[in-house]
Amino acid sequence: MSDTLRTIGLKKRFGRTRVLDGLDMAVPEGAIYGLVGPNGAGKSTTIKILMNIYRASRGRAEVFGRDSRKISPRRDLTRIGYVSENQEFPEWMTVGYFMAYLKPFYPAWDDERAEELLRQFELPRDRKLMHLSHGMRMKAALASSLAYRPQLIVLDEPFTGLDSLVRDELIEGLLESAEGATIFISSHDLAEIESFASHVGYLDRGRLQFSEEMSSLIQRFREIEVTLEGPAPRANGWPATWLNVEQSPALVRFVDAQFDAEKSTADVRRVFGEGSAVAVRPMPLRQIFVTLARAGRKAA
Amino acid sequence: MRQALHIFKKDVRHLWFEIAIVLVVTAAFAFVGARRAFWLDDPNANRNVAWTMAQILLPLAWWILIARVVYSETLPGDRQFWTTRPYRWMSLLGAKLLFIAIFVNLPWFIADVIILRAFGFAPESQLAGLFTAQLLISVAFLLPVAAVCAVTTGFVQLLSASFVLFVVVLAWNTVFPQLVLGATWGAFNWIAVYYSILVAGIGALVILTWQYAKRKTWLNRTVAAVAAIAAMVGAVLIPWTSAFAIQSRLSKQRIDVHSIQVSFDSDRKWLARVRPDRFGAGVGIELPMKIDGVPAGMEAKAEGLTMQVVGPDGNARPGAGRPWMQIDSDRQLSTLVSEVDGRFYQSVKNKVVKIRGTLYLTLFGNRRTTRIPFGGERIATRGLGICSAYRTGGHGPMGYVYLLQCTSPFRTPPDMIMVRFEERGKNVFRQIRPYPERRVISYSPLPADLDISPVSQYFTSLTPFPRELSDVAIDDLEPLAHVTREFELDGLRLGEFETKAVQ
Numbered sequence: 151m152s153d154t155l156r157t158i159g160l161k162k163r164f165g166r167t168r169v170l171d172g173l174d175m176a177v178p179e180g181a182i183y184g185l186v187g188p189n190g191a192g193k194s195t196t197i198k199i200l201m202n203i204y205r206a207s208r209g210r211a212e213v214f215g216r217d218s219r220k221i222s223p224r225r226d227l228t229r230i231g232y233v234s235e236n237q238e239f240p241e242w243m244t245v246g247y248f249m250a251y252l253k254p255f256y257p258a259w260d261d262e263r264a265e266e267l268l269r270q271f272e273l274p275r276d277r278k279l280m281h282l283s284h285g286m287r288m289k290a291a292l293a294s295s296l297a298y299r300p301q302l303i304v305l306d307e308p309f310t311g312l313d314s315l316v317r318d319e320l321i322e323g324l325l326e327s328a329e330g331a332t333i334f335i336s337s338h339d340l341a342e343i344e345s346f347a348s349h350v351g352y353l354d355r356g357r358l359q360f361s362e363e364m365s366s367l368i369q370r371f372r373e374i375e376v377t378l379e380g381p382a383p384r385a386n387g388w389p390a391t392w393l394n395v396e397q398s399p400a401l402v403r404f405v406d407a408q409f410d411a412e413k414s415t416a417d418v419r420r421v422f423g424e425g426s427a428v429a430v431r432p433m434p435l436r437q438i439f440v441t442l443a444r445a446g447r448k449a450a
Numbered sequence: 451m452r453q454a455l456h457i458f459k460k461d462v463r464h465l466w467f468e469i470a471i472v473l474v475v476t477a478a479f480a481f482v483g484a485r486r487a488f489w490l491d492d493p494n495a496n497r498n499v500a501w502t503m504a505q506i507l508l509p510l511a512w513w514i515l516i517a518r519v520v521y522s523e524t525l526p527g528d529r530q531f532w533t534t535r536p537y538r539w540m541s542l543l544g545a546k547l548l549f550i551a552i553f554v555n556l557p558w559f560i561a562d563v564i565i566l567r568a569f570g571f572a573p574e575s576q577l578a579g580l581f582t583a584q585l586l587i588s589v590a591f592l593l594p595v596a597a598v599c600a601v602t603t604g605f606v607q608l609l610s611a612s613f614v615l616f617v618v619v620l621a622w623n624t625v626f627p628q629l630v631l632g633a634t635w636g637a638f639n640w641i642a643v644y645y646s647i648l649v650a651g652i653g654a655l656v657i658l659t660w661q662y663a664k665r666k667t668w669l670n671r672t673v674a675a676v677a678a679i680a681a682m683v684g685a686v687l688i689p690w691t692s693a694f695a696i697q698s699r700l701s702k703q704r705i706d707v708h709s710i711q712v713s714f715d716s717d718r719k720w721l722a723r724v725r726p727d728r729f730g731a732g733v734g735i736e737l738p739m740k741i742d743g744v745p746a747g748m749e750a751k752a753e754g755l756t757m758q759v760v761g762p763d764g765n766a767r768p769g770a771g772r773p774w775m776q777i778d779s780d781r782q783l784s785t786l787v788s789e790v791d792g793r794f795y796q797s798v799k800n801k802v803v804k805i806r807g808t809l810y811l812t813l814f815g816n817r818r819t820t821r822i823p824f825g826g827e828r829i830a831t832r833g834l835g836i837c838s839a840y841r842t843g844g845h846g847p848m849g850y851v852y853l854l855q856c857t858s859p860f861r862t863p864p865d866m867i868m869v870r871f872e873e874r875g876k877n878v879f880r881q882i883r884p885y886p887e888r889r890v891i892s893y894s895p896l897p898a899d900l901d902i903s904p905v906s907q908y909f910t911s912l913t914p915f916p917r918e919l920s921d922v923a924i925d926d927l928e929p930l931a932h933v934t935r936e937f938e939l940d941g942l943r944l945g946e947f948e949t950k951a952v953q
Contacts, residue, residue, distance in 0.1 A: 198528055199533050201533075203528045203534070204528065205531055218586050223535075223536035223537055224536060224538070227534065227535060228536045230534070232534035236528070237529055237530075237531050238524075238527075238529045238530050238531060239531050240522070240531065242462075242464055251460055252535065254452070254453070254456050254535045255456075255535055255537070256536065272520055279621070287600075291531075366703040
C-alpha cells in the first residue's frame with residue numbers, strides 16, 4: 151500500500167524559531183492518521199506545508215506521491231478535503247450558496263451527498279456563515295469538504311472549542327462519509343482521536359517521536375512492576391526499551407516499550423532474579439503518550 | 451474561463467452595493483460633466499464644485515471597489531478557505547481583472563462617450579482618445595491599486611501603505627520641489643510622468659502575476675517598494691536634454707536648421723543684466739538673444755538652453771541653471787537667464803568673453819486661421835477643438851464683454867495659438883492681443899492625457915471693452931520639429947551690464 155502523505159527530513163523555521171526539525175512521516179493510503187502533540191509542536195505547520203500554504207525551509211513533503219509544492223488545483227485539490235479550526239470563510243455567504251458556489255470547482259461533486267450532509271449536520275441552508283456558531287461552521291466546512299468524495303481529508307485541529315456532542319456528530323459524519331479515504335487529522339488532545347484513528351504519530355518540538363498503528367502501539371506497551379526479594383541491582387545493562395523506571399528498595403516499576411510476553415519475562419528474570427514477583431499491566435493510550443513524551447524529553 | 455466567470459458572478463453577487471455606488475458616482479460624473487457643455491446657455495449648469503467632487507469621488511469609488519474585489523480572496527495569509535480549494539490562479543486573476551473592466555472601465559467609457567457627445571464630439575471619431583484614456587488610467591491607477599491590494603490583507607494595511615506612500619512623496623516633493631516628476635518641464639513633462647506611469651504599470655503587472663501565481667507576499671512587497679522608488683527617483687534623474695532628444699525623435703518633420711542663427715540682440719541691449727549675488731556665491735546673467743533664419747512660415751520657441759562662459763584664456767565655466775530655466779522665450783525674442791560662479795565672474799568681468807551653448811527649439815508651422823463670429827456658433831478649430839465666441843454688454847459705461855470658449859477632446863493640443871479679437875469696419879481693421887496664448891500644453895504623442903475628464907476646456911475673455919468687435923481670429927501653428935542649435939555669443943564684456951542692488 152502506498153503512502154498518501156509523506157514528509158522526508160522536513161524542516162521549517164520562522165525567523166529564528168525552529169518549528170520543524172527534520173520531520174519524517176508517512177501516512178498510508180486508507181489510514182485514519184492522528185497527528186498528536188502539544189500546542190506549538192508543529193502540527194499545523196506540517197499540514198500547511200503539505201497543503202502548499204507554507205514552503206518548507208528544507209526537506210520534502212509529498213501528497214499523492216508528488217512534491218507538495220507542485221500541488222495542482224485541477225489534479226490534486228479536487229481530491230483533497232481540508233478543514234481547519236481557524237479557517238476564514240466567506241462570511242457573507244449562506245450555507246446553501248456556499249455549497250452551490252463550491253460545486254463547480256469539483257467534477258466529482260455529489261448533490262445528493264451534499265444534501266445528505268446538510269441534513270445530517272442539521273445545517274440551515276439560508277443562514278449566513280457569519281451567523282453560525284463555531285461548531286456549525288465546522289460542520290459546514292466539513293460538509294463542503296466531503297460532498298465530492300475526496301480521497302484525502304486533512305483536518306487541522308477540527309475539534310478545538312467544540313462541545314463533546316458536536317464533536318461526536320462531526321466524527322460520526324466524517325466516518326460515515328469518508329469510507330475508503332485517507333484521513334489525516336491533527337489534535338493536541340489524544341482523547342479526541344483515539345476512538346477512531348487507525349494510526350497515530352506523536353510530534354514534539356518539530357520531530358516525530360513515534361508513528362505507528364494504534365493496535366500495535368497498545369499491544370507493545372505494558373507497565374511492569376517487579377517486587378524484589380533483595381536489594382535492587384544496578385541499572386547498568388537494563389534493556390533500553392524500559393522507560394520511566396521508578397525504583398524503591400523493594401519495588402521497581404517501568405514501562406516496557408517493546409513488550410513480548412516471553413522475551414520481556416526473560417529479561418525481568420535475568421535482571422532481577424528468579425525469585426522476584428512480576429505484575430504486567432496493559433496501559434491506556436493516554437499513559438503510553440505521557441511515557442513517550444517524558445522519554446523523548448529526557449533523551450533530548 | 452468558466453471558473454473565472456464563476457468567481458466573477460460570485461463577486462458581483464457579493465459586492466452589489468459597492469458596484470451600485472460606483473455606477474451612481476459614474477452616472478453623476480457623466481451628468482455633471484455633460485451639463486458643463488451648456489453652461490453659457492444655462493448658468494445653473496456650471497457646477498464647478500459638483501464637477502470637482504465628481505472627479506474626486508469617482509477614483510475614490512474605484513479605489514474602494516477594487517480593494518473590495520481583491521480582498522474577496524485575500525492573497526497574503528494562511529487561513530483563507532480558497533487557498534485549499536481548486537482555484538486556478540489565472541482564473542482568479544482573470545475574474546478580478548474582468549470585474550474591474552466591467553464595473554470600472556466600461557461605465558467610465560460610457561460616461562466619457564456621453565460627455566463627448568454633449569460637447570459636440572462624435573465618439574466614433576474619438577476612439578483613439580477614448581481607449582488611450584482608459585489605458586492610461588488603468589496603468590497609472592487601477593492596476594497599481596489592485597497590486598497594492600494584492601500584497602495587503604485588508605483596508606487597514608491598504609490605508610497604511612497609501613499613507614506611507616503619501617508621506618514619502620510629500621517628503622520627496624519637499625526635498626526636491628522643482629524636480630519631482632519634472633514638474634517644471636512644461637510641455638516636456640509627459641516624458642517624466644509617463645516614465646513613472648510605465649514603471650508603476652509594469653511593477654503592478656509583475657506583482658499581480660507573481661502574487662496570484664505564487665503568493666509570495668514579501669517578495670512582491672519588495673517589488674512594490676522598488677517600483678515606487680524607481681518611479682520617483684528615475685523621473686528625477688532623467689536629464690532634461692535626454693527628454694528633449696526623445697521628443698526630437700518623435701518630431702513630425704525633419705527640418706534643416708542650418709539657416710537658424712542665434713545671436714546677441716544688440717537692439718535690446720538695454721535688457722541685458724549681470725547681477726552679482728549679494729552673498730557672492732553666483733552671478734545672475736540675463737542676455738537678450740535673437741533667433742534669425744527660421745524657415746518661412748514657421749515660428750520658433752526656445753524651450754531650453756545649456757551654456758558656458760569662456761574666458762579669454764579659454765577657461766570656461768558652465769551656467770548653473772537647469773536647461774529649461776535658462777531661457778525666457780517669446781516667439782523669436784528670447785532671453786538667456788543663467789548664473790555663473792562669482793569668483794570666475796570677477797576674474798573675467800572686464801575682459802572679452804564668449805558665451806557658447808546649445809539652444810533647444812520647437813519649430814511651429816502649418817499655420818491655419820479660423821474666424822469665429824460672436825453669437826455662440828460652434829466651430830471646429832484646429833488646435834483648440836470646438837470653439838464658440840460670445841458678446842454681452844453694450845455701449846454703456848460697462849462696455850462689452852467678449853468671451854471665447856473652446857473644448858478639445860481628451861487633451862489640449864500642443865499647438866501655438868494666437869487669439870486675436872478683431873475690429874473691422876469701414877477703413878478700420880484693428881487686432882487686439884495678437885500674441886501667443888500661454889497655455890499648459892504637452893508634446894505627448896498620445897491622443898489623450900492622464901486625466902479623468904474626457905474634455906479639456908480653454909477660455910479667454912476681453913473685458914470690459916468699449917467698442918464693438920466683429921469676430922475672433924485664431925491662428926494655429928502645429929509643432930513640427932524639436933531641434934537643437936549650437937551658438938556662440940562673441941565679444942561680450944559682462945561687466946558692462948552689471949547692476950547693483952540698491953538695498
